[in-house]
Amino acid sequence: MKNAGKFGLVLVGLTILVIALIDVTSDKQVDWTRTYDQRDKIPFGLYVVRQELPRILGEQGAEVTDVTATNYTYLRDFLRGKENSSLVYIVDQFYEGKEVTKELIAFAERGGEVFISSNSLPVNFLDTLGIEQHYYYPQNFDDVIDTKDRAFMLNDGRTAFYKDLEYPGLFYDLDTIGVSIIGYFEAEGREVPNFLEVKRGKGRFLLHLEPLMFTNYYFLQRRNFMYASSALKFITRQQVYWYDGHSTGQQARTPLRVLLQHAGLRQAWYILLFSLILFLLFRSKREQKAVPVIPPEPNLSREFAKTIATLYYESGHPGNLVQKKIEYFLYELRTHFQLDILKLEEEDFAQQLALKSGVALSLCEYITARVIRCKKTKISTDKELVELNKDIEEFKHNANML
Structure with a gap:
């Protein structure tokens, strides 16, 4: 498209240059007709x-x-x-x-x-x-x-x-x-x-x-x-x-009549028409057909998670939701800090988490112990679920995981 546009501009420029050279170098013959017309500026006009x-x-x-x-x-x-x-x-x-x-x-x-x-x-x-x-x-x-x-x-x-x-x-x-x-x-x-x-x-x-x-x-x-x-x-x-x-009587008072009465304006008008025709020809040949805009698929992950959480909550068994919350938190620790979550219960896990997350060791030890305890508990209450979620969110905020 860009090359076609440049070629069109070059062709129009060459056309204008050729017309100008022809006009300058042409031998303009003097019109000696005896018109006796008051509009004529030729030798024998009035x-x-x-x-x-x-x-x-x-x-x-x-x-x-x-x-x-x-x-x-x-x-x-x-x-x-x-x-x-x-x-x-x-x-x-x-x-x-x-x-x-x-x-x-x-x-x-x-x-x-x-x-x-x-x-x-x-x-x-x-x-x-x-x-x-x-x-x-x-x-x-x-x-x-x-x-x-x-x-x-x-x-x-x-x-x-x-x-x-x-x-x-x-x-x-x-x-x-x-x-x-x-x-x-x-x-x-x-x-x-x-x-x-x-x-x-x-x-x-x-x-x-x-x-x-x-x-x-x-x-x-x-x-x-x-x-x-x-x-x-x-x-x-x-x-x-x-x-x-x-x-010739009443003449039309249109801009086109004014253009055609003067040689310079008439040539400019013809050049403009010729340029427009060239432009339309190149545009019709080179322009690509319109491509429909297809919007991307919307990200419904958040809505999906909210729906799942609502189902778990309405089922009356928050223990399952606690286990899912712990599994997702451990997945985030593994992906963010490359920790081996299988060593969660080892003594140095909290220390490694503190070193990689930049969170205080006491908070790391607390959240590690809390996760181990909740993971082993099969039955949990709504209050424990809310407290666990609050502790996890606080840790993620301090570790810049949000």
Whole structure:
């Protein structure tokens, strides 16, 4: 059992060591997926901008709250009475249908503010606002593969450079009343608009065509941070609602969910499960079956002696009990002091008993004489039996025989 337990511990330790070595030496590839998810800390997630947005808008004292659904019915009920707030979309594609876009336009006309940063906007939405969107393609086709940094600017002079935008989005046909250009990028010596303010009724839309600028990778670069934060500061309302399109709704609040969300805790959980399985396997193979406990037979010698004494006493012949008492006493003398009890009546027996027992010679002579006398007496009384027992017990006490 002990060897099996040690082997199991060694095997678990080796397993943990191998997993740790694999984890340390493995080449962890960077995930460049453009998720635009506020929970993702990968380069093209939105974790940083979502965390920093309340600080960026802190001068206005804005409060930021997540919105997890934007279907027509929900949006209509949610935005009712919130005309003094802002709704923020930073998404890859703005795919809202006609009913939702109508509700957003109605919300802006009542005084609301809508910030949208997306690579594309729906045609029906753009037609309603009286603008058009396209993508920039260089006149010289060889420039398509040019990956050098492209300058993006705001009207306040903030400038940032992005190298991953080969075909950035742009707005054109902007002769509609209420449309203002607040951001653009430079291409072939021209300023191409990609950030608009579109006033609608009492409110407005802020339309931005490159959400990549707000991802973790660019947002953590100082110059790009200044550009992105300045773009977000166009949001002027005190209450801001952030559209969380990747939310899966109400999530289970169990400890297991917390463990599985983090790589380190997840690995520790799997190691624990594997160790428990190994432990159960070795325990089931090596553990002996339960052995029933058999209690020892009780020592009933005392009860037996008491029963015999009672029988002798009740028979009315204490002489027999006296003889048994003497025989047992002589047996104890023989076993304790190796005396020859056949020489009981010899003159030197009492002296030998005194030497071996350490009892006074007078007491040894007395008990020897008493035993010889009682042994020769065939008829005894109860009184003589009690006196004999008292003398024997006194001698045994002095001789440390009890």
